[in-house]
Amino acid sequence: MASVDTHLRELAALADEKLDERTGSAPEDHEYREAFEAMRALGGESAVDRLAEDLKRSVRKSETLPQEQSVRSLGRDICDENGISIPADSWFAR
Template identity: 85%
Template structure:
Protein backbone atom coordinates (compact mmCIF):
# COMPACT_ATOMS: atom_id res chain seq x y z
CA UNK A 1 0.00 0.00 0.00
CA UNK A 2 1.45 3.28 -1.12
CA UNK A 3 1.13 6.62 0.59
CA UNK A 4 -0.73 9.56 -0.91
CA UNK A 5 2.61 11.20 -1.74
CA UNK A 6 3.80 8.05 -3.49
CA UNK A 7 0.59 7.86 -5.53
CA UNK A 8 0.93 11.53 -6.50
CA UNK A 9 4.51 10.95 -7.67
CA UNK A 10 3.45 7.89 -9.68
CA UNK A 11 0.53 9.75 -11.28
CA UNK A 12 2.82 12.67 -12.18
CA UNK A 13 5.41 10.28 -13.66
CA UNK A 14 2.72 8.52 -15.69
CA UNK A 15 1.43 11.85 -16.96
CA UNK A 16 4.96 12.85 -17.96
CA UNK A 17 5.44 9.53 -19.80
CA UNK A 18 2.02 9.14 -21.41
CA UNK A 19 0.87 12.63 -22.25
CA UNK A 20 2.42 14.36 -25.24
CA UNK A 21 3.62 17.84 -24.43
CA UNK A 22 1.54 18.05 -21.30
CA UNK A 23 0.91 21.60 -20.28
CA UNK A 24 -1.01 23.12 -17.47
CA UNK A 25 -1.17 22.15 -13.84
CA UNK A 26 0.53 19.08 -12.44
CA UNK A 27 -1.49 16.27 -10.84
CA UNK A 28 -0.76 17.80 -7.44
CA UNK A 29 -2.55 20.95 -8.59
CA UNK A 30 -5.61 19.05 -9.80
CA UNK A 31 -6.74 18.51 -6.21
CA UNK A 32 -5.62 14.91 -6.50
CA UNK A 33 -4.06 15.08 -3.03
CA UNK A 34 -7.37 16.15 -1.52
CA UNK A 35 -9.20 13.43 -3.44
CA UNK A 36 -6.76 10.70 -2.37
CA UNK A 37 -6.91 11.82 1.26
CA UNK A 38 -10.72 11.92 1.14
CA UNK A 39 -10.74 8.37 -0.25
CA UNK A 40 -8.43 7.23 2.54
CA UNK A 41 -10.86 8.72 5.09
CA UNK A 42 -13.73 6.78 3.53
CA UNK A 43 -12.15 3.42 2.82
CA UNK A 44 -8.61 3.23 4.13
CA UNK A 45 -5.36 2.55 2.31
CA UNK A 46 -6.72 -0.19 0.05
CA UNK A 47 -9.38 2.23 -1.24
CA UNK A 48 -6.66 4.81 -1.97
CA UNK A 49 -4.72 2.19 -3.93
CA UNK A 50 -7.81 1.31 -6.02
CA UNK A 51 -8.60 4.97 -6.57
CA UNK A 52 -5.05 5.76 -7.72
CA UNK A 53 -5.17 2.77 -10.08
CA UNK A 54 -8.45 4.07 -11.55
CA UNK A 55 -6.92 7.53 -12.01
CA UNK A 56 -3.94 6.03 -13.83
CA UNK A 57 -6.21 3.94 -16.06
CA UNK A 58 -8.20 7.06 -16.88
CA UNK A 59 -5.01 8.94 -17.83
CA UNK A 60 -3.91 6.12 -20.11
CA UNK A 61 -7.32 5.80 -21.74
CA UNK A 62 -8.13 9.48 -22.24
CA UNK A 63 -4.54 10.69 -22.64
CA UNK A 64 -5.36 13.66 -20.42
CA UNK A 65 -5.36 14.39 -16.72
CA UNK A 66 -8.89 13.90 -15.40
CA UNK A 67 -10.40 17.17 -14.25
CA UNK A 68 -12.09 17.67 -10.89
CA UNK A 69 -15.57 16.42 -11.84
CA UNK A 70 -14.13 13.26 -13.42
CA UNK A 71 -11.98 12.64 -10.36
CA UNK A 72 -15.02 13.03 -8.10
CA UNK A 73 -16.99 10.66 -10.34
CA UNK A 74 -14.23 8.03 -10.23
CA UNK A 75 -14.19 8.27 -6.44
CA UNK A 76 -17.97 8.01 -6.15
CA UNK A 77 -17.89 4.93 -8.39
CA UNK A 78 -15.43 3.24 -6.01
CA UNK A 79 -17.56 4.20 -3.03
CA UNK A 80 -20.66 2.75 -4.72
CA UNK A 81 -18.87 -0.50 -5.62
CA UNK A 82 -17.34 -0.93 -2.18
CA UNK A 83 -20.34 0.25 -0.16
CA UNK A 84 -18.62 3.27 1.38
CA UNK A 85 -21.10 5.88 2.53
CA UNK A 86 -20.19 9.38 1.38
CA UNK A 87 -20.92 11.92 4.12
CA UNK A 88 -22.31 15.31 3.12
CA UNK A 89 -19.02 17.02 4.05
CA UNK A 90 -16.85 14.66 1.96
CA UNK A 91 -14.88 15.98 -1.02
CA UNK A 92 -16.78 13.44 -3.13
CA UNK A 93 -20.18 14.76 -2.06
CA UNK A 94 -19.72 18.07 -3.87
Protein backbone atom coordinates (compact mmCIF):
# COMPACT_ATOMS: atom_id res chain seq x y z
CA MET A 1 0.00 0.00 0.00
CA ALA A 2 1.43 3.30 -1.09
CA SER A 3 1.10 6.56 0.78
CA VAL A 4 -0.91 9.53 -0.47
CA ASP A 5 2.34 11.33 -1.30
CA THR A 6 3.56 8.34 -3.30
CA HIS A 7 0.32 8.23 -5.28
CA LEU A 8 0.55 11.97 -5.96
CA ARG A 9 4.14 11.61 -7.20
CA GLU A 10 3.14 8.70 -9.44
CA LEU A 11 0.24 10.70 -10.89
CA ALA A 12 2.55 13.67 -11.49
CA ALA A 13 5.08 11.43 -13.27
CA LEU A 14 2.35 9.86 -15.38
CA ALA A 15 0.97 13.30 -16.24
CA ASP A 16 4.46 14.43 -17.27
CA GLU A 17 4.74 11.37 -19.49
CA LYS A 18 1.26 11.35 -21.04
CA LEU A 19 0.11 14.97 -21.09
CA ASP A 20 1.34 18.13 -22.68
CA GLU A 21 0.64 21.57 -21.33
CA ARG A 22 -2.45 21.90 -23.53
CA THR A 23 -4.28 18.88 -22.07
CA GLY A 24 -4.24 19.59 -18.38
CA SER A 25 -2.51 20.98 -15.38
CA ALA A 26 -0.35 19.11 -12.92
CA PRO A 27 -2.04 16.83 -10.37
CA GLU A 28 -1.09 19.26 -7.60
CA ASP A 29 -3.51 21.75 -9.13
CA HIS A 30 -6.42 19.38 -8.62
CA GLU A 31 -7.93 18.18 -5.40
CA TYR A 32 -6.38 14.73 -5.56
CA ARG A 33 -4.80 14.99 -2.11
CA GLU A 34 -8.16 15.89 -0.61
CA ALA A 35 -9.78 12.99 -2.48
CA PHE A 36 -7.16 10.52 -1.25
CA GLU A 37 -7.47 11.72 2.34
CA ALA A 38 -11.28 11.52 2.20
CA MET A 39 -11.07 8.02 0.70
CA ARG A 40 -8.66 6.93 3.45
CA ALA A 41 -11.16 8.15 6.07
CA LEU A 42 -13.96 6.17 4.42
CA GLY A 43 -12.31 2.97 3.27
CA GLY A 44 -8.72 2.82 4.45
CA GLU A 45 -5.49 2.39 2.53
CA SER A 46 -6.77 -0.26 0.14
CA ALA A 47 -9.54 2.10 -1.02
CA VAL A 48 -6.94 4.86 -1.55
CA ASP A 49 -4.81 2.45 -3.60
CA ARG A 50 -7.84 1.53 -5.71
CA LEU A 51 -8.74 5.18 -6.33
CA ALA A 52 -5.15 5.95 -7.34
CA GLU A 53 -5.09 3.02 -9.77
CA ASP A 54 -8.41 4.12 -11.28
CA LEU A 55 -7.08 7.66 -11.72
CA LYS A 56 -3.88 6.40 -13.36
CA ARG A 57 -5.90 4.16 -15.69
CA SER A 58 -8.04 7.15 -16.65
CA VAL A 59 -4.98 9.29 -17.43
CA ARG A 60 -3.50 6.54 -19.60
CA LYS A 61 -6.76 6.03 -21.46
CA SER A 62 -7.90 9.61 -21.99
CA GLU A 63 -4.54 11.40 -21.80
CA THR A 64 -6.14 14.05 -19.60
CA LEU A 65 -6.34 14.47 -15.84
CA PRO A 66 -9.76 13.55 -14.46
CA GLN A 67 -11.64 16.59 -13.27
CA GLU A 68 -13.14 16.89 -9.81
CA GLN A 69 -16.56 15.43 -10.67
CA SER A 70 -14.95 12.39 -12.29
CA VAL A 71 -12.76 11.84 -9.23
CA ARG A 72 -15.81 12.08 -6.98
CA SER A 73 -17.68 9.62 -9.20
CA LEU A 74 -14.79 7.13 -9.13
CA GLY A 75 -14.67 7.40 -5.35
CA ARG A 76 -18.41 6.86 -5.00
CA ASP A 77 -18.16 3.79 -7.25
CA ILE A 78 -15.41 2.34 -5.03
CA CYS A 79 -17.52 2.98 -1.94
CA ASP A 80 -20.60 1.41 -3.55
CA GLU A 81 -18.65 -1.68 -4.61
CA ASN A 82 -17.30 -2.13 -1.09
CA GLY A 83 -20.45 -1.32 0.85
CA ILE A 84 -18.95 1.84 2.30
CA SER A 85 -21.46 4.45 3.41
CA ILE A 86 -20.67 8.02 2.36
CA PRO A 87 -21.62 10.58 5.02
CA ALA A 88 -23.31 13.78 3.87
CA ASP A 89 -20.26 15.85 4.87
CA SER A 90 -17.79 13.71 2.90
CA TRP A 91 -15.82 15.14 -0.03
CA PHE A 92 -17.40 12.40 -2.15
CA ALA A 93 -20.98 13.37 -1.21
CA ARG A 94 -20.84 16.67 -3.08
